[in-house]
Amino acid sequence: MREPKVTEKLALAHVLSREEYKRIKEILGRTPTFTELGIYSVMWSEHCSYKNSIALLKTLPRESPHLLAKAGEENAGAMDIGDGLAVVFKIESHNHPSAVEPYQGAATGIGGILRDIFTMGARPIACLDPLHFGELRNPRVRYLFDGVVRGIGDYGNCFGVPTVGGEVYFEKNYTGNPIVNCMAVGLAKHEDLISATAKGKGNAVLIVGASTGRDGIHGATFASEELSEKSESRRPSVQIGDPFMEKLLLEATLEIIGERLVVGIQDMGAAGITCSTSEMSARGESGMEIELSKVPVRETKMTPYEIMLSESQERMLVVAKKGKVKEIQRIFKKWGLHSAIIGKVTDDGLLRVKNNGRVVAEVPAVSLALGGGTPVYTRERKRPAHLSKHWRFNPDSLPLPEDLGETLLKLLCSPNITSKAWVYEQYDTMVRTGTVVGPGSDAAVMRIRKTKKGLAFSTDCNGRYCYLNPKEGAKIAVAEAARNLICSGAKPLGVTNCLNFGNPYKPEMFWTFAECVAGMGEACRAFKTPITGGNVSFYNEDPERAVYPTPVIGMVGLIEDMKQVTTQWFKDRGDLIFLVGENTPEVGGSEYLKSIHNRIAGQIPGINLDFELKVQEFCLTAIREGLVASAHDTSEGGLAVALAECCIASSKSNLGAAIKLKSQMRPDFLLFSESQSRIILSAKQKNADRLKRLAKRFQVPLKKIGTVGGKALKINTLLSLDLDSLKRAYFRSIPNLMEKW
Amino acid sequence: MKFGVITFPGSNCDYDAYRAVKEVLGEGVEYLWHQDRDLREFDVVILPGGFSYGDYLRTGAIARFSAIMGAVKRFAQSGGLVLGICNGFQILLEAGLLPGAMLRNRSLRFVCKYVYLRVENDSTPFTNAYKIGQVVKIPIAHSDGNYFGDEKTVEKLEASNRVVFRYCNPGGELDDHYNPNGSLNFIAGIMNSRGNVMGMMPHPERATSQLLGSPDGRLVFESMYSYLSRKERRKVS
Numbered sequence: 016m017r018e019p020k021v022t023e024k025l026a027l028a029h030v031l032s033r034e035e036y037k038r039i040k041e042i043l044g045r046t047p048t049f050t051e052l053g054i055y056s057v058m059w060s061e062h063c064s065y066k067n068s069i070a071l072l073k074t075l076p077r078e079s080p081h082l083l084a085k086a087g088e089e090n091a092g093a094m095d096i097g098d099g100l101a102v103v104f105k106i107e108s109h110n111h112p113s114a115v116e117p118y119q120g121a122a123t124g125i126g127g128i129l130r131d132i133f134t135m136g137a138r139p140i141a142c143l144d145p146l147h148f149g150e151l152r153n154p155r156v157r158y159l160f161d162g163v164v165r166g167i168g169d170y171g172n173c174f175g176v177p178t179v180g181g182e183v184y185f186e187k188n189y190t191g192n193p194i195v196n197c198m199a200v201g202l203a204k205h206e207d208l209i210s211a212t213a214k215g216k217g218n219a220v221l222i223v224g225a226s227t228g229r230d231g232i233h234g235a236t237f238a239s240e241e242l243s244e245k246s247e248s249r250r251p252s253v254q255i256g257d258p259f260m261e262k263l264l265l266e267a268t269l270e271i272i273g274e275r276l277v278v279g280i281q282d283m284g285a286a287g288i289t290c291s292t293s294e295m296s297a298r299g300e301s302g303m304e305i306e307l308s309k310v311p312v313r314e315t316k317m318t319p320y321e322i323m324l325s326e327s328q329e330r331m332l333v334v335a336k337k338g339k340v341k342e343i344q345r346i347f348k349k350w351g352l353h354s355a356i357i358g359k360v361t362d363d364g365l366l367r368v369k370n371n372g373r374v375v376a377e378v379p380a381v382s383l384a385l386g387g388g389t390p391v392y393t394r395e396r397k398r399p400a401h402l403s404k405h406w407r408f409n410p411d412s413l414p415l416p417e418d419l420g421e422t423l424l425k426l427l428c429s430p431n432i433t434s435k436a437w438v439y440e441q442y443d444t445m446v447r448t449g450t451v452v453g454p455g456s457d458a459a460v461m462r463i464r465k466t467k468k469g470l471a472f473s474t475d476c477n478g479r480y481c482y483l484n485p486k487e488g489a490k491i492a493v494a495e496a497a498r499n500l501i502c503s504g505a506k507p508l509g510v511t512n513c514l515n516f517g518n519p520y521k522p523e524m525f526w527t528f529a530e531c532v533a534g535m536g537e538a539c540r541a542f543k544t545p546i547t548g549g550n551v552s553f554y555n556e557d558p559e560r561a562v563y564p565t566p567v568i569g570m571v572g573l574i575e576d577m578k579q580v581t582t583q584w585f586k587d588r589g590d591l592i593f594l595v596g597e598n599t600p601e602v603g604g605s606e607y608l609k610s611i612h613n614r615i616a617g618q619i620p621g622i623n624l625d626f627e628l629k630v631q632e633f634c635l636t637a638i639r640e641g642l643v644a645s646a647h648d649t650s651e652g653g654l655a656v657a658l659a660e661c662c663i664a665s666s667k668s669n670l671g672a673a674i675k676l677k678s679q680m681r682p683d684f685l686l687f688s689e690s691q692s693r694i695i696l697s698a699k700q701k702n703a704d705r706l707k708r709l710a711k712r713f714q715v716p717l718k719k720i721g722t723v724g725g726k727a728l729k730i731n732t733l734l735s736l737d738l739d740s741l742k743r744a745y746f747r748s749i750p751n752l753m754e755k756w
Numbered sequence: 757m758k759f760g761v762i763t764f765p766g767s768n769c770d771y772d773a774y775r776a777v778k779e780v781l782g783e784g785v786e787y788l789w790h791q792d793r794d795l796r797e798f799d800v801v802i803l804p805g806g807f808s809y810g811d812y813l814r815t816g817a818i819a820r821f822s823a824i825m826g827a828v829k830r831f832a833q834s835g836g837l838v839l840g841i842c843n844g845f846q847i848l849l850e851a852g853l854l855p856g857a858m859l860r861n862r863s864l865r866f867v868c869k870y871v872y873l874r875v876e877n878d879s880t881p882f883t884n885a886y887k888i889g890q891v892v893k894i895p896i897a898h899s900d901g902n903y904f905g906d907e908k909t910v911e912k913l914e915a916s917n918r919v920v921f922r923y924c925n926p927g928g929e930l931d932d933h934y935n936p937n938g939s940l941n942f943i944a945g946i947m948n949s950r951g952n953v954m955g956m957m958p959h960p961e962r963a964t965s966q967l968l969g970s971p972d973g974r975l976v977f978e979s980m981y982s983y984l985s986r987k988e989r990r991k992v993s
């Protein structure tokens with residue numbers, strides 16, 4: 016087949032800019048071949064190169080004494096958790112594929128992030144999936160929601176990793192462009208951690224796993240443009256997942272790593288062979304020569320361009336240790352998988368690609384790799400005008416609802432607050448028998464066998480907050496993730512982030528992005544939780560609007576002793592209920608404002624990181640000293656929703672509470688304000704004095720607000736609701752919306 | 757006493773079953789590879805949960821052709837204990853070691869949650885540590901657990917007391933709301949006529965401690981242990 020002639024016009028059609036095309040010609044000293052143009056177009060795409068975000072990402076805190084692999088160094092971050100073990104974790108987005116083909120888009124998102132974990136030598140132990148959709152009234156949204164949940168479930172369930180957490184939000188701004196993020200966590204012994212590097216001239220390079228087809232060509236480029244009416248035609252850019260293949264690939268990969276047969280290994284995700292060969296070469300300061308006719312393909316007449324750009328799933332690139340190729344191939348054969356030698360490591364810094372002996376591409380590997388020769392831009396910034404308008408809104412003008420009990424029930428029905436059991440019951444949350452607290456509490460908790468320890472995970476981001484105040488919203492996302500971990504008895508260790516934004520070439524969007532990164536950095540420094548890696552997803556816009564700025568935080572925490580695991584629901588009748596922190600009238604940007612008054616406006620709740628830290632340190636100390644029966648942070652829906660959740664959110668709990676709040680505040684603000692840095696604790700009566708003394712020591716406000724017991728939630732004379740009506744509201748909302756059509 | 761846990765390509769609860777035997781019984785347990793053909797040294801063979809061969813066809817339909825399945829049949833014929841959990845149960849149905857078939861769940865969705873089971877027969881090698889009528893909490897995790905058999909098959913199962921577990925409500929009553937997948941007669945687990953092969957959709961290996969949510973699954977393993985110990989003692993005397 017004749018290849019098209021490479022011209023500037025063709026380069027522009029590959030979403031490269033004129034300047035970028037010029038630079039490519041300078042690097043090569045000639046016009047690129049068609050294959051080379053394809054290679055640069057994917058490697059310099061936003062998705063692979065981070066060209067518009069990397070300068071700001073470098074301002075985030077990336078240091079910690081616990082770090083074993085830092086952000087950008089490897090496929091995922093790795094942190095020491097003692098006992099010779101490392102936790103390996105990362106989050107990624109699969110928004111664009113999921114917008115056009117929700118089932119496969121989500122499934123391959125899971126597949127990709129799992130490979131990032133086991134390519135490090137770690138066995139995946141958990142997945143979490145933060146999801147943001149449009150409003151469920153819209154049938155297209157229901158189709159996307161249903162498809163994404165099935166895609167996540169079918170892939171993770173078959174692969175055999177428990178999906179233990181995440182979050183689901185529904186806001187109009189995600190209608191055409193859902194946010195589908197996937198976080199995976201793995202566990203490895205230190206000595207099993209392996210690098211994605213190519214070293215040692217002459218060492219064999221193998222492609223292992225699935226064969227290569229035409230699926231997913233230009234997926235990375237597709238991810239780097241806005242969605243439009245034409246996006247439907249991008250369906251072929253969406254890859255097809257095979258979780259069974261991935262399960263076999265996992266076992267074979269861990270076996271060759273465990274047997275010490277490998278110099279380096281990298282999974283093939285975006286930009287397939289191109290990305291893995293160039294990144295491994297650049298990391299190893301080596302080069303690589305590969306022969307495409309040796310690549311196992313599943314379609315005939317594939318061109319070099321197609322093979323290099325294919326994003327067929329469930330493949331890995333392996334650099335073998337000298338003399339170990341046979342052993343590697345034996346192991347892959349045992350698992351019924353391909354392993355083909357496609358080339359060797361060189362020392363000339365070049366990625367040389369041949370097809371039947373003819374060189375089709377020869378480019379400096381470092382010019383393709385992030386941190387090497389990829390472009391770095393800073394874009395124009397402009398503060399969006401809508402902020403001042405929104406901030407002028409005064410909630411005091413709102414009418415007070417007549418029946419606050421009715422209002423609470425409405426909030427419990429709100430899809431943003433209501434139980435997500437409909438989602439997580441479609442996920443295997445327990446396989447590998449490590450799950451101690453599954454979805455539905457503040458954080459998920461896994462035990463670590465052969466130790467007393469556990470790990471806790473949480474993902475958080477309220478996009479509406481970030482829309483109304485990007486910097487403070489991002490701080491709150493970090494603070495809430497940390498608070499969730501603390502409430503489960505864990506100390507925050509590190510963060511992976513997934514930054515979902517609109518088009519960075521729009522100055523308002525880039526300003527918003529920069530503000531979010533600044534807020535995130537400030538909060539991560541306060542909590543001493545470094546960013547260990549993650550993902551940036553720009554261009555999340557449908558023809559009508561951009562998504563809310565959605566910087567998702569995935570946080571990992573360590574539990575020193577599993578005896579300290581704490582859950583959100585009340586435990587025993589007669590336990591006392593305490594509020595840590597202060598109630599303040601901050602309903603701006605709240606779920607109460609949106610669901611009850613149909614307003615998205617106002618100044619969001621303030622966050623004082625010093626105070627937040629004190630609250631968290633107090634709470635963790637109280638848990639560790641054994642003084643706490645349950646702990647739950649207040650977030651969307653405020654105090655009243657949090658108290659209702661303590662009563663009914665678990666099938667294990669069915670206890671009411673009698674609450675007395677002393678306050679002069681407007682009652683609806685008192686119940687539903689989302690002011691930050693608050694935690695509801697319950698404790699045995701005999702521990703009350705010690706708890707109070709501890710609070711004094713930490714200089715944290717602690718008030719007794721009620722007692723656990725009865726079959727109703729009563730708050731002052733403001734509301735009294737029996738548990739059954741709370742449960743009906745809380746558990747039936749999403750099934751009713753999804754199953755009645 | 758020796759337990760074997762089969763790893764088919766795509767099994768993903770093999771590790772959990774292996775750990776459960778080790779942690780609950782402290783007994784010898786080994787992984788078996790789907791191509792193994794000799795089970796003579798084993799007392800129990802467990803077919804674990806997962807998605808053998810991806811289950812892209814009917815669940816268990818390909819795994820039943822694995823080399824090891826011939827050996828499993830001979831093992832069962834010679835009186836060895838065979839326990840199929842979830843995908844393992846589906847494979848036993850496809851292999852004809854147990855009667856009936858699995859349909860998609862009534863919801864047409866995968867479902868993973870703790871369910872309540874009523875013990876219907878406590879004089880089997882798999883359930884002798886339970887009491888008849890006892891209500892236990894054990895989780896399920898499947899897309900295809902809707903047990904179906906034709907009238908004759910189900911009648912025969914019922915008449916010969918071979919329904920071992922049924923889905924029920926916390927009070928032990930048969931309640932449609934608590935039938936998680938639509939199984940005929942609320943069937944969650946059955947055995948063969950000889951009583952040495954049992955299949956169950958719920959995962960006893962996931963319910964081995966309060967920490968994980970329930971210790972109720974332990975008794976399946978303890979039952980097999982006490983059955984085999986008694987058998988050994990009888991041999992000795």
